[in-house]
Amino acid sequence: MDRIFRALADTTRRDILRRTMAGEASVSQLAAAYDMSFAAVQKHVAVLEGAGLVTKQPQGRERMIRGNPEMVQKAQALLGRYEEVWRARIDRLDALLADD
């Protein structure tokens, strides 16, 4: 989980994730979209891949990157649980206030 959220904690990486969720792209295609070196984008992709948010698939000399909805869903589900915990607290408070 640390790695997932850490990977999401960068604007460039979130943008790469967004793009690759919409459709696969090669590393160089991604690199062309940002004002930084190819190696920097390569590293960002590696972080996303390390978190499982993205998969890399060789295709000729290119590596096609595509977003992995499962991991996104996993992070989302955790946040959902936090909200549930909060809702449970509210329910307890409601019950307390309703003991008339």
Next chain:
Amino acid sequence: MDRIFRALADTTRRDILRRTMAGEASVSQLAAAYDMSFAAVQKHVAVLEGAGLVTKQPQGRERMIRGNPEMVQKAQALLGRYEEVWRARIDRLDALLADD
């Protein structure tokens, strides 16, 4: 968003968030729960507060910390949008395959 996800990218902080979503707690109450210095926990709370995931409210000499569901929801919504983007891709693929 960077700050929100960065704040979530640490197990201790996510645990603090979980606790404070379930019910408010003072900084020292939180500190007692972890095997690290008071100052370290204080810093974690500060990071969560800086991200808006938690609010700090003076109460006597204590500072009560409570989780903020709005920010959790904000992060969750962003992840939801990624999934939508992905679903849209699948729909496009389906449409492509269905042109018979």
Next chain:
DNA sequence: TTAATCTACAACCAAATGGTTGTACGACTT
């Protein structure tokens, strides 16, 4: 075959992170 393209990876650097200890100060307790 030679040249161009795409990727991998190492080495380096400044800044941020996650932890520590120590000091100080306001707010309760006795």
Next chain:
DNA sequence: AAGTCGTACAACCATTTGGTTGTAGATTAA
């Protein structure tokens, strides 16, 4: 009034992060 408790904050340290440049290997194109 003195002591204790809860918090704030600074200074320091090791490690990680986000970026760079440079070199080298595969794969495709001329």
